[in-house]
Amino acid sequence: MLHALDAATGTESFALIPQAVIPKLEALASPNYEHQFYVDGPLNLASAYQGRWKTVLTGTTGAGAKSVFALDVSRPGSLDGSSLLWEFNDHPDLGYITQPVEVGVLSNGRWVALFGNGYGSKSGSGTLFMVDLWSGAIISKVSVPGRDNGLGGVRVIRDLHNVVVGVYAGDQLGRVWRFEPQGANPMSWKIGLAGKPLFEAPGARPISATPEYVVHPYGGQMVLVGTGRLITDGDRTTVDVQALYGLWDKTPAGQSSDGFASIASESALVTQTIGARLGSSFYTSSSNPIDWQKHRGWKMMLSNVTGLRIMSPPQLVRGVVLFEGVTPIPPTGGGSSPCDPDYEGSGYNILLNAMFGSPYQQPILDTNGDGTVDSRDSPASVYRSSADGRDIILLGRKGAVSIQSSTGHRSLMLGGRKLERTWRQIMVTPR
Numbered sequence: 472m473l474h475a476l477d478a479a480t481g482t483e484s485f486a487l488i489p490q491a492v493i494p495k496l497e498a499l500a501s502p503n504y505e506h507q508f509y510v511d512g513p514l515n516l517a518s519a520y521q522g523r524w525k526t527v528l529t530g531t532t533g534a535g536a537k538s539v540f541a542l543d544v545s546r547p548g549s550l551d552g553s554s555l556l557w558e559f560n561d562h563p564d565l566g567y568i569t570q571p572v573e574v575g576v577l578s579n580g581r582w583v584a585l586f587g588n589g590y591g592s593k594s595g596s597g598t599l600f601m602v603d604l605w606s607g608a609i610i611s612k613v614s615v616p617g618r619d620n621g622l623g624g625v626r627v628i629r630d631l632h633n634v635v636v637g638v639y640a641g642d643q644l645g646r647v648w649r650f651e652p653q654g655a656n657p658m659s660w661k662i663g664l665a666g667k668p669l670f671e672a673p674g675a676r677p678i679s680a681t682p683e684y685v686v687h688p689y690g691g692q693m694v695l696v697g698t699g700r701l702i703t704d705g706d707r708t709t710v711d712v713q714a715l716y717g718l719w720d721k722t723p724a725g726q727s728s729d730g731f732a733s734i735a736s737e738s739a740l741v742t743q744t745i746g747a748r749l750g751s752s753f754y755t756s757s758s759n760p761i762d763w764q765k766h767r768g769w770k771m772m773l774s775n776v777t778g779l780r781i782m783s784p785p786q787l788v789r790g791v792v793l794f795e796g797v798t799p800i801p802p803t804g805g806g807s808s809p810c811d812p813d814y815e816g817s818g819y820n821i822l823l824n825a826m827f828g829s830p831y832q833q834p835i836l837d838t839n840g841d842g843t844v845d846s847r848d849s850p851a852s853v854y855r856s857s858a859d860g861r862d863i864i865l866l867g868r869k870g871a872v873s874i875q876s877s878t879g880h881r882s883l884m885l886g887g888r889k890l891e892r893t894w895r896q897i898m899v900t901p902r
Contacts, residue, residue, distance in 0.1 A: 473510050473530060475550055485550035491538035491560040508534035516544075517574035519582045519604055527556070527604060529572035529584055534702070537565045539572060539586060541604065557607030564600075564614065566592035569702065570624025570681050570784070574604060575635035577657040583610060587622030587640050590679075590702050597622040597642040599650050601660065611660040615668075617644050624681025624784060628692070628724045636725040637663065639694055641678025646671045647696055647718060649728055663728040670718050670734040672698055674711065681784035683792065684720075685825050689763055691721040693826055697794050699773075699780020707799040713780045715771040715794055715821065716740070717828050719763075739767040743828040745775045745821075745853055753838050753851035756821075758829035769828030776819060786864045788872055791835065792825040795862055818856040820874060 475485035488496070492509045512531030519527050525545040532538040538560035544550065559565070568589035576582050582604040588596065597620035601611040615622070621643045628637035628651075638650040647670045649663035663669075672678070676698035684692040699713040700706050718740075722728035734740070746755040754775070761769060773779040778798040786793040796819040824831055834848035841847070856862065856876060865873050 473514075475544075475547065484548070485554070487540075487542070487555065489532055489536065489538050489540055489560070490558055491532055491536035495536070508532075509536075511535045512568060513571045515571040515574065519574060519576070521582070521605060527574060529574060531568040531570075531572065531586070531589075533569050534567055536560065537567055537589070537592070539565075539568060539584070539600075541572075541584060541607065556605060557602075559600075559602060559607045563593040564588050564596050564598040564612070566590045566621050567702065569679065569782075573625050573627045573638075575627050575629065576633070578634050578636075579657050581610075581658070583635070585625050585627060585635070585638060587625050587642075589623075590621040590643060590700075592621060595619045595621075597644070599625065599638060599640060599648075599660070610658055613650055613660050613662060615642060615646070615648055615662060617642065617646075620644055622648075623677075623679045626682045626684060626784075628684070630725045639669075639682045639684060639696075639720075641680075641682060641696055641698075643675075643677045643679075643700070644671075645673075645675040645677060645698065647678065647682065647694060647716075649720060649722070651728060663722070664731060664733050665729045667733045669694065669720055670716065672714060672716070673737060676711065676713055680781050683785040683787060685787065685790075685792075687719055687721075687826075689721075691719060691723055693768065694718040694720050695785045695792050695794075695825060697781025697785065697796070699782060699796075701780060701782055701797070701799050709799075710778045713773045713796075715773065715781070715823075715828070717768040717770075717825065719767045734767045737770060739765075740770040741766050741768070741828070743769050743771045743823070745771065745773075749838060749849045749851050752855040753836065753849065754853035755850060756823065756830050756852045758827075761827055771821075771823070771828055776817075779819060783861045787825060788864050788866075790825055791822050791831055793862075793864060793874070794821040794823070795819075796821060818862075819853060820856055820862060821853050823852060 473487040512533030514530040528542045528544045540558040541556040542554045566589035572584050572586045583601050584604050585601050588598040595618050596614045598614045623641045625638050625640045627635050630636045641647050646668035651663045653659040653661040677700040679700050682696040684694045687693045697715045722731045741759050741761045744757045779796040783795045798817050830852040836851050837844050838849040838851050862874050862876050865875050
C-alpha cells in the first residue's frame with residue numbers, strides 16, 4: 472500500500488492499493504510466502520494549477536508492478552477514493568519504473584507528468600511518456616532505437632519561466648538522450664540532436680538513475696549521469712565497471728538541438744580518477760584540467776570498488792554534485808533474502824565539482840571528526856557509507872551543509888557562510 476500517516480500521531484489516515492498489485496495480494500496469505508515487491512517505487516510532490524493551486528503526489532509501484540499513479544493531496548486531512556486522479560498501468564511499452572515521476576507545465580499552460588518507461592516492458596522499447604497530469608491520458612510518446620531496452624529516470628529542462636522545454640534521460644543500452652518539442656507545438660515531442668544520443672557509454676553500461684544538469688558558462692547544459700543497474704536477480708552478481716559522466720550539451724534550453732553535434736566518444740572527455748585512501752573511510756580524487764575548446768566534459772571510472780554502481784539521482788549544492796554508489800553484494804555470511812536485516816552491500820558517496828569532475832577547491836568533508844569543516848581537514852572527495860537507503864543533502868543554520876542517511880546519521884559536508892540568502896521563485900502560470 473501507499474500509506475498516509477498523521478505527522479503528529481503516526482496514525483494512518485489513508486491507504487491506497489494500486490490496481491496493478493491487487494492480483495499479487497493472495498500470495499500474502501500463503502504459508503509458503505516468499506518476499507515479493509508490491510508498492511516499491513519513489514514518490515514525488517509537486518504544485519500544479521487547475522483553477523487554483525493544488526498539491527499532486529505522483530508515484531510508481533517500482534519493482535512491484537508496471538504502474539504509475541497520481542493523487543490530489545491538496546487537503547491531506549480528507550483523503551478518500553476521489554483523491555486518486557488516475558493510474559496508468561496497461562500499456563505494452565510500460566515496464567517497472569524505479570525512478571521519480573516529473574511534473575511540469577508546457578508553454579500552452581497544460582500540466583503534465585513525464586516518466587521513462589522503465590525496465591521489462593512487453594515491447595522491449597525505451598520510451599518517454601508524457602501524460603496529462605489531471606487525467607493520465609497520453610499526450611506524447613517517444614521511443615528511442617534499440618531492443619531489449621528501457622528508459623530510466625527523466626530530468627526536465629526548464630526555461631527561465633519554469634516551463635518544460637526538454638528532457639534528459641538514459642537508457643539500458645548506455646545512451647543519454649535529449650527530448651524536445653517538435654517545432655512550435657509543445658504537445659508533439661521528438662528525439663533531439665537529429666535523432667542521435669548526446670552520448671553513448673562504451674560497453675552499453677546501463678543508465679537507470681535520473682540525470683541532473685547545471686547551466687554551462689559557455690552555453691548549454693552540463694549533464695551529470697552515473698551508470699549501473701540493480702533491478703534483476705542477475706544484477707546482484709554483475710561486476711562490470713561503471714562510470715560517472717559530466718557531458719556538455721551545447722544546446723541552450725528551449726532551442727532546437729538539431730544543428731548541434733553529439734559527443735562522438737569517450738576520447739572527448741577528460742578522465743578523472745578516485746585516488747589514495749585517507750584513514751579508514753575517505754579517498755582523494757584527481758584534478759585533471761579541461762580545455763573547453765577541445766573537450767566535451769569528464770568521466771570517472773568506478774573501478775576502485777567491485778560492483779559499485781549508481782542507482783539514485785545526483786544531488787547538487789553550491790556547485791558540488793553528490794553521486795551515491797552502492798554495491799549489491801551482501802556482507803560475508805550475510806542474508807540472501809531481502810527480509811534479512813543484513814541484506815545490503817556497501818555505499819560510497821562521491822562529491823565532485825560538477826563542471827570538472829575534480830575535487831572542490833577547499834575541504835568539504837569533516838575528515839578529522841571534530842565537528843567542523845576547515846583547513847585542518849584533508850581534501851577528500853569520496854567517503855564510505857552504508858547502503859541503507861538514499862542519503863539526502865540538508866541545509867542547516869548559517870548555511871552549513873550536511874548529508875543525512877536514511878538511519879538519521881549526519882556527515883558534515885560544507886561549513887557555513889557569514890551571510891546565507893534563501894529564495895523561492897514565484898511562478899506565474901503561463902497563459
